[in-house]
Amino acid sequence: MHPNPEHYILKISCPATSGIVASVSTWLASQGCYISELAQFDDDHTGQFFMRLVFRFNPGVDGQLAPLRQGLTDLAVDFQLQWQLFSSSQPTRVLLMVSKFDHCLTDLLYRHRKGEMDMRITAVVSNHLDLRPMAEREGIRFIYLPVTRDNKASQEAELLRIVQETGTELVVLARYMQILSDELCRELSGRAINIHHSFLPGFKGAKPYHQAYERGVKLIGATAHYVTSDLDEGPIIEQEIQRVDHTYLPEHLVAVGRDTETVALSKALKYHLEHRVFINHDKTVIFS
16 A cells, blocks of 8 residues: 555556547546556456556645546446545544454554554454453554343444444454344445454364364465355455474464464455455455
8 A cells, every 4th residue: 555645556457348448548548647656456247347446646736536436437337437536634433342362453453563564453442351452552542242042132232333433444353252243244245354263164163273273284374355144254364374284283373373364364454455255146256
């Protein structure tokens, strides 16, 4: 992400056809824009075209977004474009959700403090109180939403209210150990990221690394993906793996797993914050 607040990121997806790149770039040039980055992908399997552009207004140009947007709206009719325009001066508003595990939250807060993550953390929401001091040390609002079988629906409704109240654009499940309802998954479609404790979702439930130990695995890893109603089956954004062997006890696998989880989640979040990710049916297109 460019530090210059006059940079913009344009994301486009549409049915693949000729003339898209030329038409969009010509329109931007006519508005006094300089394109500093352009990446594109044509998916032959789905027939979809994806493009990400980074541009700025040239020096001396009185850049006006309203006519620029209108031109893109007109092009959208011609090419059936779905487009989004983002300003690098407006960080994404992110809500973090946690339970008792602290490694992912620790990592994200550190990266945010060091300026690696272009986001504004709206709150930390948890079903436990364990990580409250960590959030409040950073001056971040902590919201306690304990979940039981009886209050799950009402607490999810409260979560959605908090998302709306804070203007949250992305929810990150940073080892939040509750399964979200199908209704909530649909409400957060494309704007919620989860970290899963496996390269492939083979060991589900409690103590996955102990299960992996019992099976004598040679690779462990983590998968960051968008949340869907299919548990741990959403579009994959990032995966990390590390080789292990027969000498690794369960506690060693847990330690290695923490590393792969933090790396996979931070990379996935950064890709999303930089508007590099396109959802392509059950997969993603990522311009790195």
